[in-house]
Amino acid sequence: MPKTLVIVGYGTGISTAVAEKFGAEGFSVAIVARNEQHLAAGASALAAKGIAAGAFAGDASDPAAVRAVLAKVRALLAAVQEALPDLKNAGDGAVLVTNGAFGELSEQMDAFAVSMKSMGVALANAAKHKLVGLLAQRLRDDGVYVGEVMVAGMIKGSAWDSGASDAIKASTVADKFWELYKARGATRARVAG
Template sequence: MAKTLVLLGAGTGLGPAIARRFGGAGFRVALVARNHERLAALADQLGAEGVEAAAFPADLARPAEIPALVDAIRNRFARIDVVSYAPLDLNGFTPAAELTTTTAQRLLDLYFLTPIALVQAVAGELRARGEGSILISQSVSATQPAPVLSGIGPAMAATRNYIQSLAAEIAPDGVHAATLQIGAMIRGSGVHAALLSGAIAPNSEFPEIDPADIAEALWELHAKRDTSDLQLP
């Protein structure tokens, strides 16, 4: 049976690149994001390229709904082999002095609590099979605090800490967990579009990066399993 990638955050930019990289290696792809129409269109595009894909609309800021989502994916594909988590919320671009508890809670749900819920939902299957990967893509603010990124930074830092602990625990069972910190603007992403439109202020310190390069790095994390923490570029 073909392996399955669960791609959470399958919107513009990085998501399609990850789907194509893993799909090109024979993986079927479960596409998860909020926008049903965009997901359906991407599933059709991947199908035309020879990649079996299906859309699963979901709000990833609702960790309590993750078990039902994972059950639906298992019902469709029968197995889960790799989880790639790379959602986006522009509310994370918030100055520390303006961050509210309401915004912080949503960002914690999206970037920290949902990854925990995912691990609870899939780790048992992966450990029982003795293989698989859990890959979390984040902003470099998880390790390098920066002005105007106080929303996502603390939540992602917590997730990085959690995943590093998890990696050491599940490695003996043949399962790999890793975080990828991205210190560049992803071309074609929602953040990149917001920057070009002027919705967020430009930051000259951030270079641009091709989403295909990130997708390749994630593939290497899964295939080589030689590190649980990586930064690009």
């Protein structure tokens, strides 16, 4: 059965590296982001590397756009619900989540998030971190692996890359996802710069 990777929030850093890594391993890739031109370029670049890729525009941060994509979201949710049996039956189905280190539960990270005026992001990332654990527990007996890579640092070449020597290569994150997916043991991994 063909395997498909869905990347929500597709960009030129981690998302591209993960799409290329999994695509090289035989996965089809569906990418979702706000900018249709960016998506088209991303899908074309993936196709040029021999990766079957589809692009889907959507911006959950814009209320007007949310109304416009509700039908797509409903269809996507229905597809995910329908895909669950396929994930279970595949024997190696997986849900993979990228998260930022603001989601770590530590006083040091809390202080850093406050200093960066990023408390909302920290809260969302902490909730996503918990969701990963809950999904992993819920789906484990069904044979569906759930994994998370927590990124603690800037991604080299991304919009936030300040040129620091410790910037993390997106391919390093993609490789970590691949390791988690293949090993199907630990739920979480951390990549730091």
